[in-house]
Amino acid sequence: xxxxxxxxxxxxxxxxLVGQGGRFAIEAGVIEAGVxxAGVxxAGVxxFHALAALQKAMSPRSFRAIIDTxxxxxxxxxxxxxxxxxxxxYQDTLWQAHSLKGTCGSLGASALHATLCDIxxxxxxxxxxxxxxxxQMLVRQGxxxxxxxxxxxxxxxxxxxxxALLPEAGA
Amino acid sequence: xSQSTSNSGPVVVCVDDVRENLLVVQAVAEWxxxxxxxxxxGSECLSLVxxxxxxxxxxxxxxxxxDGYETCRRIRAIDELAAVPVAFLTAKKTIDDLREGMSAxxxxxxxxxxxxxxxxxxxxxxxxxxxxxxxxx
Numbered sequence: 437x438x439x440x441x442x443x444x445x446x447x448x449x450x451x452x453l454v455g456q457g458g459r460f461a462i463e464a465g466v467i468e469a470g471v472x473x474a475g476v477x478x479a480g481v482x483x484f485h486a487l488a489a490l491q492k493a494m495s496p497r498s499f500r501a502i503i504d505t506x507x508x509x510x511x512x513x514x515x516x517x518x519x520x521x522x523x524x525x526y527q528d529t530l531w532q533a534h535s536l537k538g539t540c541g542s543l544g545a546s547a548l549h550a551t552l553c554d555i556x557x558x559x560x561x562x563x564x565x566x567x568x569x570x571x572q573m574l575v576r577q578g579x580x581x582x583x584x585x586x587x588x589x590x591x592x593x594x595x596x597x598x599x600a601l602l603p604e605a606g607a
Numbered sequence: 608x609s610q611s612t613s614n615s616g617p618v619v620v621c622v623d624d625v626r627e628n629l630l631v632v633q634a635v636a637e638w639x640x641x642x643x644x645x646x647x648x649g650s651e652c653l654s655l656v657x658x659x660x661x662x663x664x665x666x667x668x669x670x671x672x673x674d675g676y677e678t679c680r681r682i683r684a685i686d687e688l689a690a691v692p693v694a695f696l697t698a699k700k701t702i703d704d705l706r707e708g709m710s711a712x713x714x715x716x717x718x719x720x721x722x723x724x725x726x727x728x729x730x731x732x733x734x735x736x737x738x739x740x741x742x743x744x
Contacts, residue, residue, distance in 0.1 A: 486720065493638060494637075494638045
């Protein structure tokens with residue numbers, strides 16, 4: 437399953453932006469001309485509809501604070517999930533994945549959200565053999581998501597130190 | 608527990624053990640003028656709502672120690688809160704989930720991921736009326 441990369445991203449229109457810091461669009465798929473390449477890449481990682489709806493519904497200060505909080509807390513949650521998978525603590529994994537999934541969904545982190553759904557499903561349907569590769573995907577997408585958020589919100593990337601915790605794919 | 612600052616609109620309580628989820632609901636509700644209180648657990652909610660008498664309680668379902676359904680049952684056991692609408696804020700959406708929410712005394716389900724427009728519509732709807740005594744609409 438491919439959720440990252442420019443190959444599968446829809447074509448985007450070059451139109452002026454309305455939005456926080458002028459960096460992302462009020463409508464999905466409308467990316468500032470100067471960051472079009474990043475926008476194409478990020479279209480598979482971030483849900484610009486969700487982000488734009490959120491931005492419209494709150495103060496700029498609150499919006500920024502929520503993005504900052506997510507960027508601060510989510511890496512540790514991803515690390516926790518990979519650690520729990522590595523130690524086969526699947527019920528705890530389920531709980532952690534469910535919590536992070538809701539946040540990712542609300543904040544438009546669509547690639548992470550989809551992988552967390554797959555992790556939940558793998559545990560609920562007793563397919564632990566798929567969790568190793570899903571954990572790897574989660575870590576990769578964490579990095580991709582921070583990159584996308586940093587590009588769009590002028591943030592410094594957080595550290596994600598889960599790689600060492602990853603189980604072998606298919607383990 | 609956190610409390611909103613200067614708003615004077617109807618009082619809305621949201622209960623969720625995930626801080627980011629509370630922040631999203633708080634930011635949306637406060638920007639629309641509601642007075643907002645947050646609680647991070649069912650027990651914190653129970654201690655809060657008897658003091659502030661909210662117009663609406665938004666309850667996450669999956670929480671540690673006391674889930675949203677149990678929290679709702681305990682809210683409904685308090686006479687003064689019998690007519691306060693309770694909406695579950697959850698990704699759970701099966702028929703069994705709806706049944707359990709209804710039997711616990713809930714009035715609405717607002718699905719996660721939260722769509723701010725839908726959230727505000729539901730908040731507006733429920734803060735302008737009392738909960739029907741027979742549970743969900």
